[in-house]
Amino acid sequence: MGISVDTFFLKPDAQGTLQAQIQQMIAEGILSGRFHVGEKLPSSRKLATHLGISRITVTLAYTELLANDYLTSRGRSGYYVSDNAPVPPSYTPLQRAEETVDWNRAIARRFTGGDTLHKPSNWRDYRYPFIYGQADPTLFDHANWRLCAVRALGQKDFASLTADYVDQDDPLLIEFIARHTLPRRGITAKPEEILITLGAQNALWLAARVLLNRRRKAAIEDPCYYALRELLLQARCQVAPLRVDVDGLPPDAIPHDTDVIFTTPSHQSPTTATMPLNRRHDLLQRAREIDAMIVEDDYEFEMAFLAAPSPALKSLDRDGRVIYVGSFSKSLFPGLRLGYMVGSEAFIREARALRSLVLRHPPGHIQRTAAYFLSLGHYDAQIRRVSAALLERRKAIESAITDHGLTIAGRGAYGGSSLWMRAPKAVDTKVLAEKLRAQSVHIEPGEPFFSGPEKPKNYFRLGYSSIPVNRIEPGIEILAQSINRQ
Amino acid sequence: MGISVDTFFLKPDAQGTLQAQIQQMIAEGILSGRFHVGEKLPSSRKLATHLGISRITVTLAYTELLANDYLTSRGRSGYYVSDNAPVPPSYTPLQRAEETVDWNRAIARRFTGGDTLHKPSNWRDYRYPFIYGQADPTLFDHANWRLCAVRALGQKDFASLTADYVDQDDPLLIEFIARHTLPRRGITAKPEEILITLGAQNALWLAARVLLNRRRKAAIEDPCYYALRELLLQARCQVAPLRVDVDGLPPDAIPHDTDVIFTTPSHQSPTTATMPLNRRHDLLQRAREIDAMIVEDDYEFEMAFLAAPSPALKSLDRDGRVIYVGSFSKSLFPGLRLGYMVGSEAFIREARALRSLVLRHPPGHIQRTAAYFLSLGHYDAQIRRVSAALLERRKAIESAITDHGLTIAGRGAYGGSSLWMRAPKAVDTKVLAEKLRAQSVHIEPGEPFFSGPEKPKNYFRLGYSSIPVNRIEPGIEILAQSINRQ
Structure with a gap:
């Protein structure tokens, strides 16, 4: 995709010659990662018309950038960002001047800082994701x-x-x-x-x-x-x-x-x-x-x-x-x-x-x-398919839990996609969850669900909607070992 | 699509025999429009299992509904809602008992009743839709x-x-x-x-x-x-x-x-x-x-x-x-x-x-x-295409407005998709818009845009993003006639 001519502006307060300004604009676009390698620049005629300047100024700027290997020319088809241009891996705009607004004063109501579960966005990378409320693409x-x-x-x-x-x-x-x-x-x-x-x-x-x-x-x-x-x-x-x-x-x-x-x-x-x-x-x-x-x-x-x-x-x-x-x-x-x-x-x-x-x-x-x-x-077919898979997983997780001596605090009578678990009193499941991450196990600590100052710390939730059935038992085993080691 | 067995429930407080209850459930489903002609009913075995009753009860109910022409049977493939069943054109649930909640008390904050433009949802049916903010599918x-x-x-x-x-x-x-x-x-x-x-x-x-x-x-x-x-x-x-x-x-x-x-x-x-x-x-x-x-x-x-x-x-x-x-x-x-x-x-x-x-x-x-x-x-291609069409329409609407002696109060210097219009002081554009509907012309009265008690009534907006260019002049002509007649 070409770089749109509409993204070029002359700054009213800019220093230097017009040619230098154009060179700087393009160099900045490249250095900040806004332009990618191989992207086509507007033709000199188009850019000149857009900025209301003479075409020769643009051509001179392009020639200079060509010499510096920022741009490359492919004959008549125009100018492109050079393969050798120093393009960073992601777009990181150049640092601007310090902002002066006092946001502590400007913000009338705060919405951050509440209780939230910090779900890892990379939960799919976990080997044992006992995560709740995510879809299983295979189903x-x-x-x-x-x-x-x-x-x-x-x-x-x-x-x-x-x-x-x-x-x-x-x-x-x-x-x-x-x-x-x-x-x-x-x-x-x-x-x-x-x-x-x-x-x-x-x-x-x-x-x-x-x-x-x-x-x-x-x-x-x-x-x-x-x-x-x-x-x-x-x-x-x-x-x-x-x-x-x-x-x-x-x-x-x-x-x-x-x-x-x-x-x-x-x-x-x-x-x-x-x-x-x-x-x-x-x-x-x-x-x-x-x-x-x-x-x-x-x-x-x-x-x-x-x-x-x-x-x-x-x-x-x-x-x-x-x-x-x-x-x-x-x-x-x-x-x-x-x-x-x-x-x-x-x-x-x-x-x-x-x-x-x-x-x-x-x-x-x-x-x-x-x-x-x-x-x-x-x-309906979808629900039947998901229900069949959940039933299989539910059986697997319940039997693994029994085998490894863990305690279920609540299990839906009709089904559902999670179990509510109680660890021994001394276990802080936030700490537990943190430790388990190193072994690629994801569980949800129960504390954020509770109200008031005296929140029990030893509950957690095990979701089974996104974990393959053959991962359940090994995952529960790691979990049980970790709890017993506390 | 078949009618799901999951939508059948026996009411704990229901009157009459089980067979009669099943007949009533199905008849209500048909009469309310919930079931459509040709839809398949659950098999008698399935429904009986779901409700925990004997299969013969369900079969008897189906046979009775067959006799009354609510259902029809297609050999072994089962029972269907009959072509002759009295199905209403849309789903209208049977009247329930009067609700007792006092919503005037229950609602803590009201959000209805504000200034809104009442955009006709059928604006596509207008011959001259000077509507604003809708897409033109042809573009x-x-x-x-x-x-x-x-x-x-x-x-x-x-x-x-x-x-x-x-x-x-x-x-x-x-x-x-x-x-x-x-x-x-x-x-x-x-x-x-x-x-x-x-x-x-x-x-x-x-x-x-x-x-x-x-x-x-x-x-x-x-x-x-x-x-x-x-x-x-x-x-x-x-x-x-x-x-x-x-x-x-x-x-x-x-x-x-x-x-x-x-x-x-x-x-x-x-x-x-x-x-x-x-x-x-x-x-x-x-x-x-x-x-x-x-x-x-x-x-x-x-x-x-x-x-x-x-x-x-x-x-x-x-x-x-x-x-x-x-x-x-x-x-x-x-x-x-x-x-x-x-x-x-x-x-x-x-x-x-x-x-x-x-x-x-x-x-x-x-x-x-x-x-x-x-x-x-x-x-980018989309914007170029829309812009070209808007430019053409903009020229047509400006020239029609000049020809018919109407007054533009505001026109965007860069373009845009609407004009802000001023009618003579005596014209209430809400009344005007209402009258124009009969001639298939849609315009937007300006009053709801103004704040305070003394809102000017003689402004209106003409959108040109959704009207074909050849309809613009005839539409403006009708508008001008209607304004002059006031």
Whole structure:
């Protein structure tokens, strides 16, 4: 690709002759790595016209750069960055003058510094990646996804996909979710009650912003998905963390002045506890008594390979107080960034207006591709394939854990893609995880999931969605040795 | 596609025999439009196992539905929704019981009800769509976009695209923007100073949330992009609207207690005014004096077909106080939802953390597709093609406007895709736009762009990015007749 003439400017305050300025511009482009070896420079005529200077000035500059081996000439076809030019391996702009802005003053609100799991971006390089929430490329129906994407890029769809939807969603995707996805959870919803979001995270954030403010209180599970706690802290509402038990969130513990209850009844995150049906009824009853809304994060209901999942809390909701959050991150892949929320029209209307303010709408092409993939039945086949693999891995990990004498603190009754583990009291799993890195084992320390000052340090999560089945036992062996050595 | 067995549930509180319940489930599925004609039902064995009931019960229910012509049987291949079944044209779930939640109380913050332009979603059906900000499919290099998308879906890229990036972006796209896009605006930036956003709207929102709070003040242009004013109102900061003149925002008018200045120097939105170089220097000087940050929305610099665009404000910024917002909505298409922001590392770090909280990251596939399209040179070709078409349309619209005696209030000196128009004082352009709809002419009333109680009603915007050149003159003729008739 040629270097665009539009990237050349004469600086009003520049020193030296015009020819020298041009030479410097090009040398800087090369030395900073902005221009690559072999890239073609604009013709002298073009550059001269663009800068409003005489062509001879440009030609002289080029000749000089040729002599210095910055450029090379290929006869009539023009000037190129020379093979011998000192191009650095990556683009590193030349140092600018020191900035004078005081960012400590300029930044009104800080968003960094919260609890986050530091997931290694190179987790694929680990031999034993017990990572959670990443896709396994070997299980994904890549060929059909590609076909759907190409179909969604077809001329027929193109007009509707390129347009600014303003605040709307792809009607095909909405219809599929209403007719096929939600009925699996026992949920009935009209299109006006469904909003597509940029993943479940985006749905939780929208719900928090619409339903909470400084005077309101949110009840959350403890431990819970750390990013939920983080976004509630940012919403500056009051937060009541409630310790979960083996059946998930205990309804009795919910404070009477709670406005919104955030819960993961089907697979408590991260303990994997499944809330029994009678507790679901009790939870709805408690919410009715104190007039609280419920945000139900049903983030991996599809991964139910041990038993059929129980119906969603939302399906039992007669009052309209449950807001249901679903996601395609686990069943398709997380990089897709597609989720959805279901709730009463009055709520969805506000969430839609807020989404519009923040990002308008998730990209049309992504929505349409997912709609095709779902409606052609590939999604069901995908879930069957992933479930079969997860079942095999689940058996392998449970048996390895038993063999090596480790302790499972929570395992989803229906399936899921992770186990919640407890190490002996004395073990700090952050330190453990750090040590294991040297042996190419990745585990997730449990501490960031907990609220409050007295966070247990001896829990951890083992994901099995991205580790090949034959790596599981050897990985658990290393883990067990490391724990026993503590 | 078959109807999934997972969508069948026995309700714990249901009345009647099991057979009757199954018949009712299926009849409801048909009558609500959830099941379509020709869709296959689960086999009686499968459904019986799933529900934990005897197979004969399911078979009897199916036989009964067959007799009533809800279902049809195709020999051994099973039961299907009958061609004669009373399936409604769209999915309309049966009415549920009245919801009891008081949403007026439950909603903590309202986001609906702001100033918005009501863009018709069927604008393509208009014969004369002087609409702004939509793509013209006839100008888009659809074939190459598709090739890039397919390449980005290739096995090689798949792993990196399906992953949860957590808070990162596609390094290929970032590198391209740094090396090729920003230099066109005279801007030098390192990867850590660039954040990909879900369109320019998302960038503006992130900047507002990081830099403003209730005690801080934002200066905005008046008139301005209505969604910017809306998101500042939601951020609850103080807002000072400053009337723009023919050169855009006047620096002298900026209050001394301003914290953030939002400006569109290259094509003032919506008046299209271009800020001259000396005013750009004055604006930077004023910002330095009062220690204010500047958010520069450079939303359509590529559409410069009349003259080369002047360098961005950011390129003149020595202090690091300018945050630059760019977008691919105008040069590629708005449904892509890709934009970016450039600023000091300290700022980008906070914006990244906030983005992560709200939506994590823009989808990987979209980022990679754009990176390929840009780096293979299709983007430059695309801009040349769009610019040539816009130039032709711009000439046609200006000459039609002159011929029909209408008044241009603002025209971008470099190009752009719209004109800012002034009708006679007595004309309310909202009423005018409404009347024109009957003649298949779409124009945008100017009132929502203005701040404060005394909004001029006689301005309007004429977009020419989506109207074929031969429709321009006839459309302007109808418009002129309608204005003269007022």
